[in-house]
Amino acid sequence: MLKEERQQTILNEVELHNRILLTDIAEALDVSIDTVRRDVKELDSENKLRKVHGGAISLGFTVNSTRNQNVYKLEEKNIIAQKALSLIKPGSVIFIDGGTTCSELARLIPHNLEITCFTHSLPVASELLSKPNVNVIIVGGQVSSESQTTIGANAIHNLSEIRVDFSFIGTGYVDSFYGLTEFDWDIVQVKKAVIKSSKKTVLLSISEKLNSQHRYKTCDINAINTMITELNPTDALLNSFRNHDIHIL
């Protein structure tokens, strides 16, 4: 595993969990503690995270601010959300996943667009509430405090009873060979259910996540109908995804 790759994974984990333990990372990535420590130290000096005794925490991590203003790569996420928006036609019934990119999509949905939108994410639901023409439906279930989404058997069952035109989902990691993967097992189960209950699945992912993988698999790359990144569709980084039957936007 390359150093860059490793550091990226560390950053991803910090973004996702707001905090990490060096020991956990070392075990997960199968490298020595020392290596992880050096990586984290380096990332700290680059101001990508904050190193603390025994681990690291996300820069924007202050439990105090309920609105976890995660501005990380917001520009890219905005571009992705813009593109995704073009797929949504009036009258559509869609599902929007959790995560900052999907929240950005929710934020951008225009006030005059009449759609029905399912979600299992509290932040997404909050964003959509201000839009009078969006019919918001929350998928019930146990709430994961980390992701601020509903998960578990109940959420999955509820998802099994719907079928939406489009689902917009995010992922922790994506690779043309290994497909969509995650660090968290429960999240994977929910995402599977989401994909199952969608006619078309749209993946929103910043290019940073391309060609990365992790422990648990959500689905093959073929299960995705459209993939949206902030890159130009002709970008070389997307080459490996071209042979699959995916619409790249």
Place this chain on the structure above:
Amino acid sequence: MLKEERQQTILNEVELHNRILLTDIAEALDVSIDTVRRDVKELDSENKLRKVHGGAISLGFTVNSTRNQNVYKLEEKNIIAQKALSLIKPGSVIFIDGGTTCSELARLIPHNLEITCFTHSLPVASELLSKPNVNVIIVGGQVSSESQTTIGANAIHNLSEIRVDFSFIGTGYVDSFYGLTEFDWDIVQVKKAVIKSSKKTVLLSISEKLNSQHRYKTCDINAINTMITELNPTDALLNSFRNHDIHIL
């Protein structure tokens, strides 16, 4: 648990409650009193809070201005929520309704209280998410932008499949003769479902709402097991409720 995390949690608690006890924090975070004491001492020296004998207090009482936009009768609602809190025992399975009074109750639930809490209110769910020992479950359904709660057939159906020890509900209007009434038909349907799925129903209402009624009826006053207002239980305003089989707190 990382030291930084712990200190952040402590700060968060102080912000939230304006005042904390070292013993409570120690129990909630499962560390020794000494550790908490050292943390608080450190935070004090960083001017993040003020350490006092046995606990700590928030620096400024006017800090929380960003949240709590609706400060209408907040004092009264706080008193009510305090009283309601005394009914919640560890291990309870409860339901918390929407509305500012119920949100205040959610806000006051201590970090170390282990309960399972159903709700159909987004603000309540958000409040509870910061509490590690509360198992939060959202009742799915269509989201009403006005009340920020889930309503409709799906929400009602979901409610029909649970049975909680206590439900804490608010109401638009309450009268000893006409019972609990609302302006909104859909809200009434959900509240009916909530009451049906509770072993005990607790009504939280500021005294201002006493002896008022409106168009649609949620239930008779007898359907309520406990009524909580900010008033002293012996207050004359409560006289008309006394002949009913209600516990007045």
Place this chain on the structure above:
DNA sequence: TAAATCCATGCAAATATAGGCATGAAAATT
């Protein structure tokens, strides 16, 4: 004033860190 509670201090065990060093792989140089 007496009892209970809280606090400061020192100590010890567990854990984390920094820095030196060895190794081997990759890159650059000859």
Place this chain on the structure above:
DNA sequence: AATTTTCATGCCTATATTTGCATGGATTTA
């Protein structure tokens, strides 16, 4: 092609930090 240099990584050791516990003194409460 052979050599040197650079770099990443793991291991080791001395040092530092964190944390729980014990003790005696201080403070609060009844």
